[in-house]
Amino acid sequence: MGIINTNDWLKENFYDPLKVCTKLKPLFPELNEKEIYTYMKKFHMYTPSRNTKTIYQQLKASKVWETVETLYIKYKKIWNGPDVPVYIFPLDGGNRLFVRNSQNKCGVSFQDKMFLFLGDIKDEKEIEAVFVHEYHHVCRLNELNKNLTEYSLLDSIVMEGLAEKAVEHHCGKVYLADWCRKYSHTDIEKWWGQYMIPNLCRKKNERIHDHILYGVGRYPSMLGYSIGYHIVEEFYDKKNFSAKASFSISPEELLKEIKFQ
Incomplete structure (x- = not known):
């Protein structure tokens, strides 16, 4: 699976995140697109604005999808990790409770999928740090193989x-x-x-x-x-x-x- 081309989704529907989230419905069959977006916003998926559009443009300019794909290939090989889809979206600039630190990155992971929410990051090692953290979760969740409610x-x-x-x-x-x-x-x-x-x-x-x-x-x-x-x-x-x-x-x-x- 690897890196999903969410860039194309954002090109078409940046200002309509519910349409973007419609594409995530197969991953969350029990939720509708509004519920998916509400959930993702807890982890700082973007809210459409001039600021987040600029962040999206910066992510495109810095080729962040290609950067994360390189990291995915590297760590999947090193760790013999599972093959899961990785979704990248711009980071919202609002409430920063769950943001890792001042370097503008956040994520949420499951046994079978992974999401990264990224701001304008100048140091690629910062992207690697959040990728390692989240993909480690994916690997451990697969190794433990428990229902999330059991944790x-x-x-x-x-x-x-x-x-x-x-x-x-x-x-x-x-x-x-x-x-x-x-x-x-x-x-x-x-x-x-x-x-x-x-x-x-x-x-x-x-x-x-x-x-x-x-x-x-x-x-x-x-x-x-x-x-x-x-x-x-x-x-x-x-x-x-x-x-x-x-x-x-x-x-x-x-x-x-x-x-x-």
């Missing part, structure tokens, strides 16, 4: 931490997301006991799962992501592992090695 908060924070460790390995520390360095180890230890331990078994379909994972309301911003990276970092210091091996490491195995529980 717990513990599964999710470890998933995010392992994906970002892969970014560090393949792209370097400088390309880590901001949330990796957002909080001190002291804060992480405190919040682990205060927020995480009582809720580690909460399932993905429970509201509190996402509230803690993303840091909504009273929870610190990107809390679950940050703690996930700290857990993986501590485990890696003791049990050095490859990115490929990380597709199958169990969360329980990581918890045995961390100090602050």
Whole structure:
């Protein structure tokens, strides 16, 4: 499958994203195009405007579809990864809660598909970083092969931490997301006991799962992501592992090695 030519979709219907999302209906048979667009906007799919049209034009000028295809071929080979469709759309410039960092990139992945939402990125390594993070999710989801509703908060924070460790390995520390360095180890230890331990078994379909994972309301911003990276970092210091091996490491195995529980 590889990179889907969403460039052509955007050429025809940039100002009508519902028409664009109609093409995604086979991927989400239980949703209509409006529901698909609402869902994608949670991860910063563009809203039509002069600003996002400029972003789209910049993506075309920088040949981002070709860049991502090169990355897809590279990592599919290195990781012996699954063959999934990858969809690229301009990033919305509004609410930045789920954006990886100030480098204008975001994504969402499933076992059988992957979406990237990109802004005007000057450094191609930033594109590689978000690609590695999201494609790592695809590989791990396929390795674990569970229904999404079965994933717990513990599964999710470890998933995010392992994906970002892969970014560090393949792209370097400088390309880590901001949330990796957002909080001190002291804060992480405190919040682990205060927020995480009582809720580690909460399932993905429970509201509190996402509230803690993303840091909504009273929870610190990107809390679950940050703690996930700290857990993986501590485990890696003791049990050095490859990115490929990380597709199958169990969360329980990581918890045995961390100090602050």
